Amino acid sequence: MTKNFNFLMFFHTMIMGTMMSMSANNWLIIWTGLEISIMSIMPMISNSNFLSSEASVKYFMIQSISSSMMMLGVLLLLINSKIDYQMILTSSMMLKMGIAPFHNWILEMIESVELMIMFLLLTLMKIAPLNMISYLMFKTNLFIFMSLLIGSLLGLSQTSLRKMMCYSSIFNLGFILASISLNSIWWFYMIMYSLMLVMILFLMNKMKINYISQLSLNENKSSLKMNIWLAMLSMGGMPPMMGFMMKLMIIQMMMTNKEFFLSIIMIASSTLVMFYYIRMSFISILLASSTVKWKIMNTMKSSSWIMMANITMMPLMLTLKT
Template identity: 40%
Template sequence: MNLNLTKILFVNSIMIGVMMAISSNNWISLWTSMEIGVLSVVPLMTQEKISSDSPIKYFIVQSVSSSIMIMGMMTLLSMINFKILMTQAMLIKIGASPFHTWILSMIENVEYYVLFILFTLIKIPGLLTLSILNEQLKFWSILSMAIGSIMVINQSSIKKMLSYSSIYNLGVMMSSMNENQIWVLYMLMYSFMLMLILMMIKKLKINYLNQMIINELETMTKISIWISLLSMAGLPPMMGFTIKMVVLEKMIMKTEFLLTSIMLMSSMVMMFMYMRISFLAMTLYSTSIKWKMFKKSNTDIKIMIINLTSTPIMLTLKSLS
C-alpha cells in the first residue's frame, strides 16, 4: 500500500465511521456511520490499476442493504416487526451466508489492504447492529459455518479461500452475538491473524495455492504460512483455537449443543483442507535445494511463535485469574 494522501484520507474516514457506529445512540446516527464507511471504501477500490466493476457491485449491494435498513426504521413505530428487516439488511451488508455471493464476485480485483478493511473494519457496525437487535441468529450462524467450510475445499485462489474463511468466522461470531465481550475479542484476534496472513502473502506475491508448490520458497516460510492458515481454521494449540475455545465454552454453558457440533465439524473440514494442501506443498512436490530447506527468516519465526504460544499463555492467565 503506497501511503498517498488520498488513501490516508479515506482510511481515516473509515475509522471515523466505525467510531461513530460504536458511540451511536440512535438508528439515524448508526446508518450515517455505515454510509461514511461505504463511501470511503468505494474510492479505495477505484484507485486500483486494474479496471473492474468491483466498486459498482459493492456500492449497489450496500445501497440495497441501506434501503432495507431505512425501511426497517420507517416501520419502527408501526405494527410490523422492524427487527426482521433490520436483521436482513445487516446480513446483506456484512456478507453473511446466504447473502455472500457479492463478495466472491468482486474480491479478485481488490488489493490486499482493501480486503483487510472489507473483512474487518467495515463489518464492525453491522455486527454491532445485530448485537443491539438481539435477534435469534442460530439459523444464519449454522448456514454461514457450513457454507464457509464446505465451499473452501475446491478453492485454489488465496483471496477466495480467505473470503470463505471470513464467512465461516462470521458464523462463529454470530453464534456468540449476545455476548458482546466474546464477539469483540473474536473480531480483534481474527483481524490480527488475517493481518499476519495478508502481510506474508503480499510480501511473497502469492495469489494461488499452486504457487506455493512450484515456487522455490524456503521451507520455514511455507510452514509459517500453513501454520497461520491452520490457526485461522482453529487447530490447537494455535491462536485461532484460543478464541474458538472461549466461544465453545459459552455454547456448552448455554447448552447449545447443535451449534457446538456444527462448529466442531466445520472446523474439522477446514483443517482437513489446509493440512492436505500443506502436505502436498512440503513433501510430494518440493523442489527446493535440500541444504537450504531450513534457512531461517526472522519474520517467519516471529509469526510461528505468536501463533503457537498464544493458547498456552491465555490458558495460564485464565488459571491465575
C-alpha cells in the first residue's frame, strides 16, 4: 500500500484503537477498541494485488468470528451463567492473535501482504488481546504447550522466510503467554521481540529475499549478509544475544514457580528453533557464495549497529532481572 495520507490515517486509527482497548475499564470499550483496530488495518492489508484483497477478506471473517465469541463470553459474564465465560473469552483472543491451534489463517495471509503489514500483524495487533488475557484468570498452559511445539516443529520444514517468521512468532507467543501469568515482564519481551523482527524484515526487504534458497544465490554485500546472520542468531536465542536473555529470564521464572514440565518443553523447543535459524545463517554465510569468506570481517564496521543492539542489551536485561 502506498504510504500516502490514507495509510497514515488508517495507521493512526489503528494505534488509537489499540490504546483504547488497553486503557479501558469495561468489556464494551475493549471490544470497541479492538474493532477499530481491525477495521483500520483491513484497508492497509488490501491493495491492488488480488491475493492481498483475498487476505483482507479472510482476516475480516476470522476477526468477526472471534469478536462474536468475545461478545458471547461477555454476555455469559453479565447474566452469571454457569458456563465458563473465561474459556470463551480466552479462546476468542487466541483466535484473534493466531496462536496454536488457531494459527492456520495467519499462515495463509502472511505470503500475500507487505512486510510492514506483516510486522503489524505479528506484533502491534497482538498487544491488545494479550493485555486482555492478562485480566483473566484462565490457565493457558495448553495454548503455551501447543504454541511451543507447533512453532518449533513445523518451522523446521519451511523454505519460505515469511512462514518461518510466522512460526517463530507463534513460538515466541508461547513464551509471552507463560510470562503473563508471572508478572508484567511480557511487555519487555514483546518490545525486544518486535525489535528483532523489524531488523530481519528490514534486511529481507533490502536484500529482496523471500525464500531460504535466495540467501545463498543472492550475491549481496557481505555487510548485509553479516547483518542478517546476527539478526537471525538473536531471534533464535544464541547467547549472548538479547534473544537468549529474554528466553532465559522466562525459563528461570517458570522454574521458580515450579513449572518444570513447561520449562523442559521451552528448552527443547528453543533448541529446535535455534537449529533452523542456524541453518539459515549457515546458508547465507558459508554456502554457494563467490565472496571470499575471510573478507567478511572487513565489513564488521558497517554491520556493527545490529551487533551492538544485540550484545549491549544483555547487561540491561541482567539489571532488570535482578
